[in-house]
Amino acid sequence: MDDSWLSDDDQLLAELGAAMAEAQQVPDTFVQSGKSAFTWYGVDSELAALVSDSAAAATAPAALGMRSERPVQRSLTFATAELTIELDVHVDAVRGQVTPPRSGTVQVRGAAGVERSVDIDDLGWFVIKPVPVGAYRLSVRLDDGPSALTDWISE
């Protein structure tokens, strides 16, 4: 192995400069998405399974002619042994409620990691506005309580 890059002052300085310049070329967003990937660590152990989905049923709310200012496009329910997540997908937002009702956080995760994070209020309600684009999963973490990761949700 040629070690002149290390023994020669000029070569060492040039190599050091190249190493530092290379690191500076890496976009911040590239680094940030790597850091946010860690939020997936260990979450696969609490998968919330899809219990019901109005898109799979013939009697979706919209099909019954129910009209309101914010018609529900689709209703989904996910559950683990410890908690239930009910979602109503509207045109403008996804509105959800977690049972047992407790405050916490919901993260919207796309293929590349966490896209958004919203608070769950004391009654277990949360609003994701606007509706996520593309396929996503929700990671729910209740304060001092259980957490869950839903199956993938797509249109």
Add this chain to the structure above:
Amino acid sequence: MIQVMRDDPAVVDLVTRARAGDKAAWDLIVDRYAPLIWAVCRRHRLSGADAEDVGASVWLRLVENLGGLREPAALPGWLATTTRRECLFFLGQRDRQVPVEDLDLGSDSGPASDEMLLIQERRDALRQAFSGLPERCKRLLSMLFSEPPMRYAEISATLEMAVGAIGPNRQRCLDQLRRSRPLLNLDDAQPTGGSG
């Protein structure tokens, strides 16, 4: 095939801590190896959003495999190989009409890949070594390797250092870099030349 098995205690420590759920340790791993993943992407002619997609996949794979990583010290090699695979997969998806085997991108075990990993490990060690230098050395060396390089008169004025002292200080700082743990570790692990 050259095996680079640098037994870097810092990497082992970071992986161990990240396994235990330490987010700060994970962030340090990402800061340290993002340039390696980026460089592999660039080598496959991926940049911008494409490279970010690949990078995100690689980090997710590491999250999935963090607990099962058998040799934490071999993390750089694992990342380089995984990134190469993800690049090929990405290119295969994008250009379905072009069989992956027909893309001239080098293979996992080719000499070019090994050489690249060696260079990446060296640059990683250099960055680690640099970050451990005294602040005055960092400032001086940064001015010396900047592009375009700063003139001695300018360096002298900025650092309040006599022009005549710049040369000796440069040498002293580079010596300190050589004697630093990351570069000593790297030197120990490098295979010795075949011809002696």
